[in-house]
Amino acid sequence: MAKNRKIAEQLIESVGGKENINSVSHCATRLRIMVHDKEKINQEKAEEIDKVKGAYYNSGQYQVIFGTGTVNQIYEEFSNLGISGSSKSKQAGETTKKGNWFQRAIRTFGDVFVPIIPVLVATGLFMGLQGLIMQESVLELFGLTEDSIPDNFLIFSEVLTDTAFAFLPVLIAWSAFRVFGGSPVIGIVLGLMLVNPALPNAWDVAEGAADPLVFFGFIEVSGYQASVLPAFIAGFIGAKLEKGLRKRIPDALDLIITPFLTLLIMIFLALFLIGPLFNTVEEAVMSAVIFLLDLPFGISGLVIGFFHQIIVITGVHHIFNFLEVQLLQQFGENPFNAIITASTAAQGAAALAVGLKTKAAKLKALALPSSFSAFLGVTEPAIFGVNLRYVRPFIMGLIGGAVGAAFASMVGLAGTGMAITVIPGTLLYLDGQILLYIATNLISIGVAFALTWMFGFSDKMKDEIDQR
Template identity: 70%
Template sequence: MADENRRIAEELIEAIGGQENIDSAAHCATRLRLMVKDKEKIDQEKVEEIDKVKGAFYNSGQFQVIFGTGTVNRIHQEVIALGVSESSKSEQKAESAKQGNAMQRLLRTFGDVFVPIIPVLVATGLFMGLRGLVTQEAVLGLFGTTPEAIPDNFILYTEVLTDTAFAFLPALIAWSAFRVFGGSPVIGIVLGLMLVNPALPNAYEVGEGAADPLMFFGFIPLIGYQGSVLPAFIAGYLGAKLEKWLRQRIPEALDLILTPFLTLFIMITAALFIVGPIFSAVEAAIMVGATFVLELPLGLSGLIIGGLHQVIVITGVHHIFNLFEIQLLADNGLNPFNALITAGIAAQGAAALAVGLKTKAKKLKAIALPSSVSAFLGITEPAIFGVNLRYGKPFVMGLIGGAAGGFFAALFNLQATGMAITVIPGMLLYIESLSSLVLYILTNLIAGGTAFVLTWLFGYNDDMQQ
C-alpha cells in the first residue's frame, strides 16, 4: 500500500509539471491542495487518470486533487517525502487570498469567518430537534406522560442547550473575525459579549414590543444585538484592524494595558452607536430580499435554489450562504434553506451512483460509487468534480433532480431545526415531528430518484469515455 501511494505521488508530481512547478502542498479532509507556479504546465487529463484520483481542478492559485477521506493524508505524506515543501492550510489561504477578483476574495473571507463556528450551530440544531422529539405528545404517551407533566427544570435545561449559541452569537462571530483578520481573539470575544450585555434592551424583546430601546441624543436607538450577524462581523473586522494599528504605535511597556483598553472602548462605542444601527438595517434589507426568494409561491423557491445551489458549489463560494442560514435560525429557530440545498446534494449523489452502476469501466466505477456515498453524507465535491462534471450530462441531470426535490420541499414549507448537515445525517434536523421527517425523506427520494433515472436513461453511457 505504501509503495502504491508513493507511485501515485510520483505520477502526480510529474503530471503537474515536476517539483519545480510546485511551491507547497497541504491538504484538507478530502483534497490535496498544491500551490503551483504555472498552471499551464499541468496535464489535467493525466492527473485524472492516476489511480485513486477522484477529480481535480484549479482555483485561486491552488491545484486541488480530490482523493477522499483517509487517502489524501497518505498521498500528502508521500508528496512531502518526495521533497515538496509542506505548508499549513492557513499559509495557503494567505497566499490564495491574493488570487481572484474582489468578490471572490470577499466571499472566501465570509467563509473563513463563519465556517469555524458552524459545528456549535450544528449541535444546537440537533438539540432543538431532540427537544422537539422528546416533548411530542405521541412520544411522551409511550411513557405514560404528557407535555404538561414535563418538569419546568427539564424545560430550562433544554433551553440552555438550544438557546446559548444564538444568545451569544455575536461573541462567536466577533471572536472568529478577530482571528481571521489578525487581532486577539479574546478581545473579539469580549467585544461580542458587550453587544449582548444583559444591561442592554434585548433585541428579541424590542422586536416583540415587550421592551423599548434606549434613546441617546433623542434619535439614536440603543439595543442589544442578540442574533445579529453583520454588526458583529463588521465590528470584529474593524476591531482587529484597530488593534493591529494600535500595537504598531503604542510603546511595548504600555501595550498590554492600553491596546485592549482602547480597542474595546473605541469599538464598543462605534458598534453600539454607528456600526450596529447601520448594519442592522443592511442585514434587515438582505434578509427581506433572501426571504422574498424563499417565499416565492407554488414551489418556485425550491426550483430555483434546489436546482442552482450545486452550480454555486463549483465556484467554491457557497459558504456565503452560512450567513443567511445563521440569520434564519437566529430569527425564527427554523431553516427552510436546508431542505432545498439537501435536494441538490442528494441529486448529485444519485447521478454519480447511476454512472457508477451503469459503467463497465472499473476505474470510473471505483470513483463514482464511493463519491455517491460521500454525497449522501453531505459532501458533493468528489461526485461533482470526479464524475458528474467530467461527463457533463450527469451534472445537468443532478440539477434537474435538485430542482424537483426542492420544488416538493418548498410546496410543503419543509424547515430544519439547524444547518450544515444534509441528506442522511440531515434527518437529525427533522426529527422534531414525524411529518417533517417523512417529508424530508420524500424530498431526498424525489431529488435522488429523478436524477438517477434521468442519468441512467439520458445522462451517461460508456461511449462518453472514448
Template identity: 70%
Template sequence: MADENRRIAEELIEAIGGKENIDTAAHCATRLRLMVKDKEKIDQEKVEEIDKVKGAFYNSGQYQVIFGTGTVNRIHEQVIDLGVSESSKSDQKEQVKQQGNAFQRLLRTFGDIFVPIIPVLVATGLFMGVRGLITNLFPDALPENFLLLTQVLTDTAFAFLPALIAWSAFRVFGGSPVIGIVLGLMLVNPALPNAYDVGSGDASPIMFFGFIPIIGYQGSVLPAFIAGFFGAKLEKWLRQRIPEALDLILTPFLTLLIMIFAALFVLGPVFSAVEAAIMAGATFVLDLPFGISGLIIGGLHQVIVITGVHHVFNLFEIQLLADNGLNPFNALITAGIAAQGGAALAVGLKTASKKLKALALPSSLSAFLGITEPAIFGVNLRYVKPFLMGLIGGAAGGFFASLFNLQATGMAITVIPGTLLYLDTAMSLILYIMANLIAAGTAFILTWLFGFNDKMTQ
C-alpha cells in the first residue's frame, strides 16, 4: 500500500510539472492542496488518470486534488517525503488571500468568519428538530420544565449570535477574540430593549437625542460583523500607539468604550437597515410563487459551488434562522446536491470502465452525504452532460420543495444527514425525502438516457 501511494505521489508531482513547479503542499479532510508557480505546466488529463484521484481543479494559485478521507493523508506524506515543502492549511490560506480580485477576497473573508461558527448552529438546528419530534409524539405528556430546558439548547446560540460573529471577526481581522466576544455580548446586554420584543411591539427602543433608536441586536448578523471588523482594526491601531506599560489596561478599555458607542449609535442603526434591505431582496426570491424560487435556486446552486463563492449564503441562512427559526433555503440547495449524486450514480452504474466506476460510485455516496466536490469535479463536470442533467434534477427537486414551502430547522447539513433538520413534523420529513428522491431520480434517469455513454470516456 505504501509503495502504491509512493507511485501515485510520484506520478502526481510529474503531472503537475515537477517539484520545481510546487511551492508548498498541505491537505484538508479530502483534498491535497498544492501552491503551484505556473498552472500552465499542469497536465490536467494526466492528473485525472492517476489512481485514487477523484478530481482536480485550480483556484487562486492553489491546485486541489481530491483523494478522499484517509487517502489524502497518506498521499500527502509521500509528497512531502519526495521533497515538496510542507505548509499548514492556514499558511496557504494567507497566500491565497493575497490572490484573486477584491470580490473574491471579500467572499473568502465571509467564509473564514462564518464557517467556524456553523457547527454550533448545526447543533442548534438538530436540537430544534429533535424537540419538534418529541413534542409531536408526546404533545400532552411533557412537563413544562422539560420544555423550558430545551429552550436552553435551542435558543442560546441565536440569543448570543452577535457575540459569536464578533469573536470570529476579531479573530480573522487580527484583533483579540476575547474583546470581540465581550463587544458582541454588549450588543445583546439585557439592559438594552430586546430586538425581538421591539419587533413584536412588546418593547420600545431607547431614544437618544430624540431621533436615534437604541435596541439590542439579538439575531443580527451584519451589525456584529461590521462592529467586529472596525473593532479589530481599532485595537491594532491602538496597540501601535499606546506605550507597552499601559497597553494591557488602555487598549481593551478604549476599544470597548469607542466601539460600543459606535455600534449602538452609528454602525448598528445603519447596517441594520442594510441588512433588512438585503434580506428583503433575498426573501423576495424565496417567496416567488408557483415554485419558481426552487427552480432557480435548486437548478443553479451547484454552478455557484463551482465558482467557490457559495459560502456567502451562510450569512443569508444564519439570518433566516435568527429571524424565523426556519430555513427554506436548505431544502432548495439540498435538491441540487442530491441531483449531482444521482447523476454520478447513473454514470457509475452505466459505465463499463472499472476505473470510472470505482470513482463515480463512491463520489455519488459522498454527494448523498452532502459533499459534492468529488462527484462534480471527478465525474459530472468532466463529461459535462451529467452535470447539466444534475442541474435539471436540482431544479425539479427544488421546484417540489418550494411548492410545499419545505423548511429546515437548521443549516449546513444536507441530503441524508439533513434529514435530522426535518424531524419537527412527520409531513416535513416525508416531503424532504420526496424532494431528494425527485432531484436524484430525475438526474439519474436523464443521465442514464441522455447524459452519458462510454464513448464520452474516449
C-alpha cells in the first residue's frame, strides 16, 4: 500500500539511507535493521513516523516497533524497495560480536528456542483444554465420569499433549544445528537418537520403573526425554563438527562421510559425556529455580514480577524460555507464566492510564493501542513508546506487576504452557484456575493504573520531558 511504502521510505531515510543498511529482518512486533554506522540514525525522526510505536538500538540492531501484522507489511515494503532481507539466524551471526559475553549467550539461547515456541504454545493450549474437559463439572454435562471416558479418547489426548515434550530434544537439536550452521536434518536424527526407544525412558528411570544402562562400568545412560541442555550443547558442537569436517573431506566423499562421522562422534559424546555432564548442570539450575519459586509469602513473584520487564529492556529475557520449558517438562505446569503475565498486564495498564489522562492527541493515539497490544501479551510498544519515555509510568507498571505476581505466587497459580500472557493466556488456565488468573491480572492492572493516574503521569510532566 502507498501509505506503508511511504513509511518504509521515511524509515530508510531516518536510519541513514540504503547505503547504511546491512540487512533487515523482523519478529512478531519489531523490524530489526542491521546498520553499518549507528551514529547516522536520526532517533527523533524515526519515532515521528506514522505507525512507529517506539525505536531503540540494542545488540547491534536498530529495532523499530510496529506491532503485529503491521511489521510484516513494512518489511514487505523494505523488500520491494530493494533492501536486502536476512533471516533472524543470519542476523544473529552478524551480531555475534556485539554486546558482552552474557548478552551474546542469551541471544543464542533465544535464536535456538524462539522457533520452537509456537509448538509448545499449541501443546500448552491442548493441555489447558484437556484440563477443562476433564473437570468433573464439565464431564457431568455430558453424563460422563473419569472412569467412563473411552480409552481411545485418552490416548488421542495424550498424543496432543505429550508429543512435543517427548521429542523436545529433537526440536532443540534441529534448531541448534540450524542456528550454528549445520544441516538441520542431521540435528533431527541426532535428537531422535537421544530419545530412541531402545534407551530406557528418562521418566521411567526417574520414577524407578526402569534402570539405566551402564557403560564402561560407571556411566549410566538413559533417554533424554526430560532434558534441554544436553540437546542444545550436542546441537552446538555437532554443527561446528559438521562444518569442520566439510572443510577437510573431499567433495566426492562429503555426502557419505560427513553425516556418518558427525552422527557417530556426536552420539558417542552426547550419551557418554555431554548428556551426563550437562544433565547435572541442568538439575542444579532447576533446583535453584524451584527454591526461588518456593519462597514463602509470594516473595518469588514480588521479585520476578518487578524485574521481568526491566530484563525485557536488556533483551536477555529469552533465558526464561529455557526455564519455562524445563518447568513444563518436569512438572507439567509453569508458574513463571503467571508471574510474567502480571508484569505484562501492569505495563499495559500504565500505558492505558497515560492514554486516558493525556490531552495530547498524538500521545493518546500511541498509548491506547500500545496498551491493548500489551493486554495481548506484547509489551514493547507500551514500554518503549510510552512508559519508559516518561519513566514514572514504567516504574508504576513495575510495582503493579510485582503486586499481581506476588498474589499469583501465594495462590500457586501456574499455566499449562508458555509464551502467551494476559488475554490470550487465559487459554492456559482453563483447568480450574481461571478465576485466580483473572484476579491476578485485575490486581496488576488496578495497581499499575491507579499509581500511574495519581503519581506517574501528567501533561505538565510530559511537556517538561519532551522539551529536554
